[in-house]
Amino acid sequence: MKDDILNQFDEVLIKIPTPQNILIFYNPISSAGNTEKIAKELETELAFQRKNVAVYTSEKKMKGYKRMKEEIAASDLVVIVGGDGTVRKLLGIINKTETPVYVIPGGNESLFARTYGMSTRADDLLRAMAAGNCLQQYYGLISGQGIRGKKPFFNMASMGLDSLTVKNIGKRKGPLNDSIYVWHGLKALCSLHHPTISISVDGQCVIDRGSGYVIVANSSAYAKNLQLVPAANPSNNELVAGFLPGARHQHELIKAMKILQRKPANLPMQFFTGKMIACTLHGQPYPMQVDGDYFRNRDIEADNTVEFSISASPIHVLIPAEFNVNLSAGIHHTKQPVNSKSMNG
Known part of the structure; x- marks a missing residue:
């Protein structure tokens, strides 16, 4: 039974190289308004780890991200510091570019981040990047x-x-x-x-x-x-x-x-x-x-x-190291396996 569960995980779990070029988007009005501070702290820590980092405020509308399509496509990871509304506006573009996404909870609910056990800690993000495990997730x-x-x-x-x-x-x-x-x-x-x-x-x-x-x-x-x-x-x-x-x-x-x-x-x-x-x-x-x-x-x-x-195809969600352990333990159940899709490194 456990082997069957792990086989299902193999269908939704993919491996990516350790991200080097990272885009950070933060919503300045999310939650208590501390997202800019979190984004800047992440930028400092990632730069210390010799990562190439660019930080932007989030766009008010989805079409605002279209002019950034090439930059998003050229990045290895998009980090969102904000709530579910900020995530929603980026779904289409990260799907088209196949750029993995990680979310720092910055909203009142932050359902996306909480689903995968993502936190505001920079070291959690770094460990997730080093592990390079992504889930293929539909929207x-x-x-x-x-x-x-x-x-x-x-x-x-x-x-x-x-x-x-x-x-x-x-x-x-x-x-x-x-x-x-x-x-x-x-x-x-x-x-x-x-x-x-x-x-x-x-x-x-x-x-x-x-x-x-x-x-x-x-x-x-x-x-x-x-x-x-x-x-x-x-x-x-x-x-x-x-x-x-x-x-x-x-x-x-x-x-x-x-x-x-x-x-x-x-x-x-x-x-x-x-x-x-x-x-x-x-x-x-x-x-x-x-x-x-x-x-x-x-x-x-x-x-x-x-x-x-x-959605016709899934987005790629970079998951925390602890969440991957939970997957292996059979805690995150999938009802139906989906086909794996290769991703450009």
């Missing part, structure tokens, strides 16, 4: 009516209390902290209403005009202890849709209690898995949050369909 794409092109996401998209909360926060400038999320979450709870939605998976209708909480996930990291979408895994080239029919205020209270207890919510959610998930909104417009951000800063219009698909 999601959002398209549909009124959406230009396909918008990437790594963790999840959802409609419910979380999206109402993110909308309330709006375009607030400056660093965000937990108290801001709690305050706006309470405001959202007081006016809580759920979308009425139809869901189809790979062309088959699974929810017909149901009212409730909906989440489409590529990773189980979101509200991990609650296990809202436990089967979602970026090692698999598929997405998971979770739906909580007839969601009520008490469900949110249960979730809050379970978060404090660090236990699964055990809510009566329904789950569906596929490569293409389409959600049609009925009744009235509703906000959608994607990886912690208010999607496009506007609500999804009534009778519009949003389509979620899996």
Whole structure:
């Protein structure tokens, strides 16, 4: 059994040469606003290790990275100091250039970094670089009516209390902290209403005009202890849709209690898995949050369909040395092996 697990890991785990040319992007307004300090400290330590390092502030929009495509392609590693929103904007370009990525947690949630056990410690990054182990990880794409092109996401998209909360926060400038999320979450709870939605998976209708909480996930990291979408895994080239029919205020209270207890919510959610998930909104417009951000800063219009698909190819995630040990121990389970893809050194 252990050999079978390790064979699956061989399909998603690839080896890269020790990175020499490194790009660091930091989001100056992530979390407590200390990302610039962390980025500069990393630059100093990497330069001391005779690495070629360039540091930039993150771009506000995905298209801002297109003019840096050649520089990103010429680098051996992209290090992101920021949250999941910063990661999301870079997904497309690091996929096209096949440049490995490592994330220093700098957001309130930093789900991407926490998924792989990444830390703010420079020595952890150096040990990961020396080991050179990368996971091939898929991400999601959002398209549909009124959406230009396909918008990437790594963790999840959802409609419910979380999206109402993110909308309330709006375009607030400056660093965000937990108290801001709690305050706006309470405001959202007081006016809580759920979308009425139809869901189809790979062309088959699974929810017909149901009212409730909906989440489409590529990773189980979101509200991990609650296990809202436990089967979602970026090692698999598929997405998971979770739906909580007839969601009520008490469900949110249960979730809050379970978060404090660090236990699964055990809510009566329904789950569906596929490569293409389409959600049609009925009744009235509703906000959608994607990886912690208010999607496009506007609500999804009534009778519009949003389509979620899996990326055609994976990105390469440089993993910490400790995470690789966990892989060998069979802690990180893959549901379905994917084909290995060679990478330019």
